[in-house]
Amino acid sequence: MIDTPYIPFDTVFVVGGTHGNERTGVTLVQHWLLNPAEVQRQTFTTELLLGNPEAIQKNVRFIDRDLNRSFLSQYINGKTAETHESARAREIVANLQSGHTGKRTFAIDLHTTTAHMGITLITNTDPVNLAIAADVQKRLPGARIYCFADSDRINSCLRAAADGGIGVEIGPIPQGVVRHDILEITAGVVQEILDTLEAFNEGNYAPPDPDLPVYLHDRQMLYPITPAETAPFFIHQALEGRDYQPLAPGQPIFQDLNGQVICYEGGDTGYPVFINEAAYYYENIAFSLTRKMPLESLLATG
């Protein structure tokens, strides 16, 4: 059974522009700053936050390093070289973390992707976050839950600074672009999360379906190394756009313009996500692999 402690949240942060070139969240937060009633509820206060204003102004993902990988204490506490983002992370922590505010906080962090991921709710394995994500998913049957086990990767995210949080990842949409449909979908997801948190705060909350499929992050898959100045491998046409579809051992994942094909050599079927995400090229990441499992087994192992 899933044992969810019902401690209400006092403050919910809706964050846009943690990545400055993901304009959907920026636009929505700008809109809600002028129309705050749309995101207020009875049982908590909603705060609106632009994650990285300088990156937003420059329409880039980040200035020095990825803000959404900058929330480990080692960055915030000055044990590493100071960057624009470590300073910004420290400011955000001071405003968001319950240790500073005395409030129990929840962060909804709005992102977009160039991958065909539809509506994705990203969580850690905290049972409350998972239960809330599962309840949101009931309201949005097409949405998928992408979960990260406890790791530096997930603990370095902005929402890790709050007591609870969900990352909202919507795609595909190019970086630097605002589209009516992606705005509408993202705004709808935020409303459903706020309603779910309101119900959670009121104790009006059904236990999640233990059989709900959840996609647990397994590993990142890198593009094959090629010599400098050589045309790179790219995502194979049979994999392109097939986020969350099963990838069996032996299936093609990369191709090049000479007709070379590289196949997936993993031991068992994985479920790829973030296929061909533009923001990950600089780290040579082609896609991530997840394992699909029922929510219950994840909680048992989490």
Place this chain on the structure above:
Amino acid sequence: MIDTPYIPFDTVFVVGGTHGNERTGVTLVQHWLLNPAEVQRQTFTTELLLGNPEAIQKNVRFIDRDLNRSFLSQYINGKTAETHESARAREIVANLQSGHTGKRTFAIDLHTTTAHMGITLITNTDPVNLAIAADVQKRLPGARIYCFADSDRINSCLRAAADGGIGVEIGPIPQGVVRHDILEITAGVVQEILDTLEAFNEGNYAPPDPDLPVYLHDRQMLYPITPAETAPFFIHQALEGRDYQPLAPGQPIFQDLNGQVICYEGGDTGYPVFINEAAYYYENIAFSLTRKMPLESLLATG
């Protein structure tokens, strides 16, 4: 009648990465540098060129200013402040311009767009360029010809440094992304242009259809000005993705999240292109309007 002087081209430049974050052309040029036979023909030499290597390395459109707006003599001749791109434009001119090389040159400049423009061939009103574009279009019936009248805008392009040239614009694809399908389409367009130039050089060349529709650039349409920190207007859902479809006076072009709608107030029907192009946000350009006309009337007025 279209009077096309049949002076053969000696050298054809295939250029990728004039904009460093348009990876399709970069990838194809890298491939052809290793596989040059694929782009050689009998009657001319094919040269492969990476337009802006530093911007390519940083995966950005440009370093200081748009290279594809840097080929006016005022930039190259040092009458304006030196930029990374003015220096690079000077280098390219020295390699490409017939005044320096003694060769009659043609430039095929490879671009991508986030707009739904399919295959677009961009030309000036030079009768040879238009005739070649029209002949390419016969081989690629889905392709459209987007033409600019003589102006600083078109004369500042890289291909203006050559004796002839066509810009190839393929979309939609996000910036910073390589996709198998866009690679394949773009490579196919390059092959058709090379075959057309080969035929042109051989005098094996039919006059273009005078009734072929051509889209003549009319003007850029800007996003409405809104106060700072206000959620911006965006492309109206009825216009999004409808490049090359007629836009009649009174039809909606912008909307915001408060339900405000702004309609097209032009005097007659236009044909929008570059709708919601990511690269144009920094100049506040929402789309461009063209006028659709038969090739013959364009040559008569050009």
